[in-house]
Amino acid sequence: MVVQDSTDAGEARVGVRLEPFLHQVGGHLSVMKYDEHTVCKPLISREQRFYESLPLAMKRFTPQYKGTITVHLQKDSRGHLSLVATPLKENRGPFKVSTESAAVAIWQTLEQTTGSSGGAHPLVQWQLAHSLEESPATSLLRSEFHINAPVSTLVEDAKGNQAERRSFNPWGLQCHQAHLTRLCTEYPENQRHRFLLLENVVSQYKHPCILDLKMGTRQHGDDASEEKKARHMHKCAQSTSACLGVRICGMQVYQVDKKHFLCKDKYYGRKLSVEGFRQALHQFLHDGTRLRTELLEPIQCQLRALLSVIRSQSSYRFYSSSLLIIYDGQEPPERTAHGSSSGGGSKVDIRMIDFAHTTYKGSRDEHTSYDGPDPGYIFGLENLIQILQDIQEGE
Numbered sequence: 001m002v003v004q005d006s007t008d009a010g011e012a013r014v015g016v017r018l019e020p021f022l023h024q025v026g027g028h029l030s031v032m033k034y035d036e037h038t039v040c041k042p043l044i045s046r047e048q049r050f051y052e053s054l055p056l057a058m059k060r061f062t063p064q065y066k067g068t069i070t071v072h073l074q075k076d077s078r079g080h081l082s083l084v085a086t087p088l089k090e091n092r093g094p095f096k097v098s099t100e101s102a103a104v105a106i107w108q109t110l111e112q113t114t115g116s117s118g119g120a121h122p123l124v125q126w127q128l129a130h131s132l133e134e135s136p137a138t139s140l141l142r143s144e145f146h147i148n149a150p151v152s153t154l155v156e157d158a159k160g161n162q163a164e165r166r167s168f169n170p171w172g173l174q175c176h177q178a179h180l181t182r183l184c185t186e187y188p189e190n191q192r193h194r195f196l197l198l199e200n201v202v203s204q205y206k207h208p209c210i211l212d213l214k215m216g217t218r219q220h221g222d223d224a225s226e227e228k229k230a231r232h233m234h235k236c237a238q239s240t241s242a243c244l245g246v247r248i249c250g251m252q253v254y255q256v257d258k259k260h261f262l263c264k265d266k267y268y269g270r271k272l273s274v275e276g277f278r279q280a281l282h283q284f285l286h287d288g289t290r291l292r293t294e295l296l297e298p299i300q301c302q303l304r305a306l307l308s309v310i311r312s313q314s315s316y317r318f319y320s321s322s323l324l325i326i327y328d329g330q331e332p333p334e335r336t337a338h339g340s341s342s343g344g345g346s347k348v349d350i351r352m353i354d355f356a357h358t359t360y361k362g363s364r365d366e367h368t369s370y371d372g373p374d375p376g377y378i379f380g381l382e383n384l385i386q387i388l389q390d391i392q393e394g395e
Contacts, residue, residue, distance in 0.1 A: 015084040018071065023202050024172030026212035026250030026266055026322060027354060030179035031172060032195070034085060037203045038066060042179075043194040049364060050355040051196070057309045062352050066197035073180075073189050081184065085195065169252045169263045201351050207254035207261075207329030211284045212322050213384070214249045214269075216376035217241055219320045221357030222368045232320075239270045240277045245380030248272060248280055249322060254329025255288035261329075262288075278387050285391070287329060294346045295327055296392040300385055302350040307381045311373045315361040318377050324351045 018032040021039050034040045051065035074084045183193070202208035219241065220232040240247045248269030252261040264280070272280060285292050306323075310316075326349040361369055 015074075015086045017074075018083040018085055020176040021172050021200075022168045023208050023210060023252070024175060025169050025210050025252050025263070026171065026214075028175065030175040032083065032176070033200070034069075034197060037200050038197055039200045040069060040071070040085065040195040040197050043068060043196050044356040046358065046363070047355045048196060050358050050360075051198075053362075055313060057312065058352070061306050061309065061350060063201050064199035066199065069195050069197055070192040071195050072192045073183055075189065081180065083180070083183075169250075169261060171250055171263070171265055201324065201349060202326055204347075205326065205328040205330075209253045209284065209327050209329045210251060211248070211253075211281075211325040212250040213325070213380075214241065214247050214266075215245065215318065215321060215323050215380045216374065217245050217379060218376055219357075221319050222359055223357075235270060240272055240274060243274060244277065244383045245376055245378075246277075246323075246384050248277065251280070251284055253284050253286070256329065256331065257288040278391070281387060282391055284325075287331075292327070292346070293392070295348055296388055298346060298348045299325060299327075299350070300388050300392075302348060303381060303385050303388070306350055306352075307378065307385070310377055310381065313360075313373055315370050315372075317359050317370050317374050318352070318355070319357040319359070320354065321352055321358060321377075322354045324349070324353060326351070 016034060018034060018040065021031040021033045024031045029041045031039050031041050048068070051062070054062060054065070069085045069087055071083050071085045073081055075081050187193075202210065217236060218232075219236055220229045224232065236242050248264065249266045250264065250269070252263045254260075255262050262283075269280075282291065285295055328347065359368070359370070
């Protein structure tokens with residue numbers, strides 16, 4: 001939604017009111033919807049530089065980088081708060097333009113408050129009625145969360161049980177709430193924050209089924225503190241990251257029989273054994289009525305292509321990055337009378353995301369220099385491909 005903003009001198013500025021991105025299934029940072037084909041997230045300098053120097057061979061496996069914007073809180077006459085984005089070239093007037101430190105502080109705090117193995121922590125109470133303007137997205141949220149209830153409902157309930165009946169994935173709303181609350185409590189209302197603009201990689205899907213996989217056997221960056229390093233090493237050791245080089249950080253899969261998304265979060269993914277991981281992959285490819293076997297070959301084909309690219313990228317280490325597997329929960333039109341599909345209309349997509357801890361030779365924040373391709377990422381891809389092949393051969 002386009003809104004009018006103004007400076008103290010009365011100069012009008014055109015801004016875009018951001019909405020929560022309802023298909024965010026993992027991660028700490030709040031991903032916001034900028035327009036139908038674009039999302040944005042708080043800027044981390046290392047990630048921005050990665051996108052700006054991205055090897056050509058990797059571009060087909062990453063979201064398109066669309067530049068940066070500035071974002072600030074805006075309060076209307078009724079006291080409702082929203083996040084409004086304006087282009088960088090419009091950085092004029094009395095607004096305080098924040099450095100990266102504001103985004104980093106929010107990001108690091110979210111990692112700490114949502115990162116323990118005990119499940120999700122309670123967040124500061126924030127009423128939906130006071131945090132979002134009425135919009136199509138808000139209307140959907142209102143139907144899922146009572147308007148007077150705090151938006152702290154997570155994928156897991158208080159007893160740790162997974163809430164499966166969701167018309168949308170609540171993870172992104174939790175991240176948005178935490179981000180908005182922190183902006184409100186720790187920064188002046190007129191402070192501006194830089195965000196990255198990225199391609200919305202699920203915009204073409206009617207019912208996007210998304211699997212977020214944390215890749216590699218190591219998740220901490222070279223700049224991690226000893227405490228953070230120990231925390232991430234423990235998570236890897238206690239999950240499939242250590243033995244498979246990959247673990248589930250979130251997923252949503254459309255159930256055609258019930259017409260809703262089945263959602264799982266990172267806490268679910270951390271608890272899985274190797275066999276549990278295999279079953280979760282099977283579940284991701286099951287629409288509630290049948291296994292989408294026509295997707296197995298194209299997914300493996302793209303993963304093999306990515307594997308070839310990663311093997312050719314010397315010195316890169318994609319610590320803490322994720323890999324998205326995406327397909328449409330909407331059945332292709334060429335279903336046969338026997339309920340199977342030829343697969344000709346089955347589009348799948350593989351995308352690498354989240355590069356805040358990625359390092360490579362020549363990067364400005366380089367702490368350690370590595371030779372050869374990323375062994376942990378390759379290990380994870382090889383195991384992922386093998387498990388999908390096993391599922392295909394077992395059906």
